[in-house]
Amino acid sequence: MGVSAAPRLPPSARASGCRDWLAPVPDVGYGRATVEAAPLLPTGLLRCPLVSPGERFPFVAPDAVAFGSREPAGRAEDFAALMQGVAYLERLCFDCLDLLGAPTDGTVVLTGGATRTPVWNQLRADVLRRPLSLPRRAQPALGMAVLAASACGAPGGLDGAAAAMVRPGRVLEPRSAHRSVHDEGYARLLDLLVQRGWRPETVSAHARERTAP
Numbered sequence: 001m002g003v004s005a006a007p008r009l010p011p012s013a014r015a016s017g018c019r020d021w022l023a024p025v026p027d028v029g030y031g032r033a034t035v036e037a038a039p040l041l042p043t044g045l046l047r048c049p050l051v052s053p054g055e056r057f058p059f060v061a062p063d064a065v066a067f068g069s070r071e072p073a074g075r076a077e078d079f080a081a082l083m084q085g086v087a088y089l090e091r092l093c094f095d096c097l098d099l100l101g102a103p104t105d106g107t108v109v110l111t112g113g114a115t116r117t118p119v120w121n122q123l124r125a126d127v128l129r130r131p132l133s134l135p136r137r138a139q140p141a142l143g144m145a146v147l148a149a150s151a152c153g154a155p156g157g158l159d160g161a162a163a164a165m166v167r168p169g170r171v172l173e174p175r176s177a178h179r180s181v182h183d184e185g186y187a188r189l190l191d192l193l194v195q196r197g198w199r200p201e202t203v204s205a206h207a208r209e210r211t212a213p
Contacts, residue, residue, distance in 0.1 A: 030117075037080035038119045042181045045072055046189050047085035058092040061198035069192065083120050087127035088186050094128065095207035109133045109166060111142045125172040127182050136169040183211045 046069040055064040072078035098104050110132055114120055125132045135142065146161045154161040190207055193199035 033075070033079045034083075034117055034119050036076040037083065040077050040080040041084060041119070041123060042178050042185060043077055043080045043084060044185070045069060045077055045081040046088075046185060046192065047078075047081040048189070048193070049082050049085045049089070055198070058089060058096045059193065059199045059203075061196075064196075064198050067192075067196075069188070083123055084127070084185070085189070087120075087124045088182075088189050090124060091127050091186060092190070092207060095210055096203060098210065099203060099206045107131075107133055109135060111135065121172055122175070125174045126178055127186070129174050129179065131174065132172045133168055134170045134172065136167040142166065187211060 048064075048067050050064060050066040053065050054062045068078075068081065072081060094104050108128065108130060110121060110124070115134055121132065121134065142165070146158070146165050149161040149165060150158040154164065156163065187208055190199065190204040194201055194204050
């Protein structure tokens, strides 16, 4: 999956490999697993989704490994927690950028194959607490193409290249029904990362401040 913010924040991305997505559901497929998991969202099961040891963003921890707050009740809950965990780490990416002084108030545009999954798109909007735009064409390489065009002298620079190449489609609005539950779950995940020594308390404290209404 990919995510970019514009116009003030240069396009950025965070990837979660297909191996991570498909590992819990080799026998049923991604589509059916999403349908089964949807009624369980939000889930109290927290997952830090990593394919292999080590993480570099939104935290630097060579020894980091995937973990869960408890054993899942079943395959559906495990996959629901996986989708939710990716969304929580995506939110942490924005909090880290904000702490570094980068503006994060632009339009968030989703790209990549996962944008074809309505359940996960809405979950990300709810967790990030902001509208998300789904372009008409959401190929994974779209963000890189915009960067390449701006570097090659596209009129208007980065903003001009994005305006010319990204065709707006649907906009997903965050729902308020589960806002407090996601805020609580996100804060719990931050605590678990701090307890493992992977995330500095200062960064987690800043993320909690941004969680406040």
